[in-house]
Amino acid sequence: MAEINTGGGGGKKGGGKVRSKKASTRVDMTPMVDLGFLLITFFILATTLSKPSSMTLNVPDKTKTEETEPIKASNVMTVFLGKDNQAHYIFGKAASEDPEVKTVSMGYDFRKAVMDNVAKVGGEKFVLVLKPTKESTYKNMVDVLDDMAVIKLKRYALVDELTPDEKALLKDKVKLII
Amino acid sequence: MTAMCDVAFLLLTFFILTAQFRSQDAATIETPSSISSIKVPDKDIMIISLDKTGKVYFGIDGQPTRIAMLENIASAKGISFTDKEKKEFSLLSNFGMPIAQLRSFLNLSNEQKGKLKQPGIPTDTTGAGPTNELKEWVYNARKANNNLRIALKGDNLAKFPGFKNVLATLQAQNINKFNLITGTEAPPAGWKAD
Numbered sequence: 461m462a463e464i465n466t467g468g469g470g471g472k473k474g475g476g477k478v479r480s481k482k483a484s485t486r487v488d489m490t491p492m493v494d495l496g497f498l499l500i501t502f503f504i505l506a507t508t509l510s511k512p513s514s515m516t517l518n519v520p521d522k523t524k525t526e527e528t529e530p531i532k533a534s535n536v537m538t539v540f541l542g543k544d545n546q547a548h549y550i551f552g553k554a555a556s557e558d559p560e561v562k563t564v565s566m567g568y569d570f571r572k573a574v575m576d577n578v579a580k581v582g583g584e585k586f587v588l589v590l591k592p593t594k595e596s597t598y599k600n601m602v603d604v605l606d607d608m609a610v611i612k613l614k615r616y617a618l619v620d621e622l623t624p625d626e627k628a629l630l631k632d633k634v635k636l637i638i
Numbered sequence: 639m640t641a642m643c644d645v646a647f648l649l650l651t652f653f654i655l656t657a658q659f660r661s662q663d664a665a666t667i668e669t670p671s672s673i674s675s676i677k678v679p680d681k682d683i684m685i686i687s688l689d690k691t692g693k694v695y696f697g698i699d700g701q702p703t704r705i706a707m708l709e710n711i712a713s714a715k716g717i718s719f720t721d722k723e724k725k726e727f728s729l730l731s732n733f734g735m736p737i738a739q740l741r742s743f744l745n746l747s748n749e750q751k752g753k754l755k756q757p758g759i760p761t762d763t764t765g766a767g768p769t770n771e772l773k774e775w776v777y778n779a780r781k782a783n784n785n786l787r788i789a790l791k792g793d794n795l796a797k798f799p800g801f802k803n804v805l806a807t808l809q810a811q812n813i814n815k816f817n818l819i820t821g822t823e824a825p826p827a828g829w830k831a832d
């Protein structure tokens with residue numbers, strides 16, 4: 461099919477009767493097949509096979525204030541996202557009570573720290589508060605939200621404002637100026 | 639040989655029919671990945687992109703919707719666009735131009751458009767200030783198509799304040815549910831969705 465046909469169906473040269481040249485019925489397909497493969501290559505490369513996925517983010521309504529029971533600081537882990545893919549967290553104490561600030565790197569270490577703290581409090585009561593600082597990147601934030609999905613932690617909140625206490629704490633303990 | 643060519647052309651037909659062309663975007667954005675398995679819808683979607691320098695780009699799907707949105711914003715701002723400019727605008731999958739510079743941008747040739755570094759759509763920290771143009775686009779896009787779903791597409795290296803400004807803009811309009819577009823990654827071994 462894709463081979464080049466050389467020579468038609470012509471007769472011998474010279475001598476004898478002169479016969480009309482018989483045209484070959486086989487068409488040279490090589491260029492067409494070449495083009496076909498070229499197009500295949502192009503379309504394979506140009507199609508996006510993996511469609512992006514999306515995660516849903518719900519944020520609280522700012523216009524409504526709902527009266528809710530205050531959460532005990534002893535059940536709360538507050539995570540501050542710092543620079544260089546580091547997370548600083550305080551656990552069990554409010555920022556004004558001089559808590560210990562621990563620093564972990566994102567990924568496995570962070571997930572382990574969260575799971576340890578979940579185990580300490582006991583599943584249902586645990587609350588994680590995520591506070592990205594201006595040094596952190598969008599990737600860090602998405603990674604933490606994704607980790608929440610991996611750990612299946614339902615009670616977490618994304619808060620974009622740091623309290624003065626927390627700012628002072630981060631400045632003192634981890635030299636992060638915000 | 640014949641069989642192989644048949645298969646090859648069958649594949650070719652398949653790829654041609656299923657191909658969806660990547661439209662030219664105003665900026666390249668590398669999204670972080672997540673284990674989420676919700677796919678991004680193709681229709682009725684508004685995508686707010688945030689590139690690594692914190693610039694904001696805006697895009698919605700559907701050419702008629704884009705024109706309707708532009709007309710809404712033009713009448714709100716007291717400017718008018720020619721039919722040619724509207725047509726040009728409807729071809730942009732996303733853009734990051736302030737409204738004041740939009741007209742001159744639309745009159746550029748395609749080549750110049752590609753070369754130009756778009757300054758991004760102005761936002762602010764409160765989400766409702768007079769300089770915030772993103773809120774106008776979001777509002778007028780939703781006016782043009784009521785069913786728009788809102789998706790946010792941020793770059794890995796984008797700093798958090800840029801995201802916070804976009805979030806503030808959306809929250810100021812009482813949009814409290816949206817999607818973050820991410821790449822797909824496999825969940826850890828043994829992980830099962832609830």
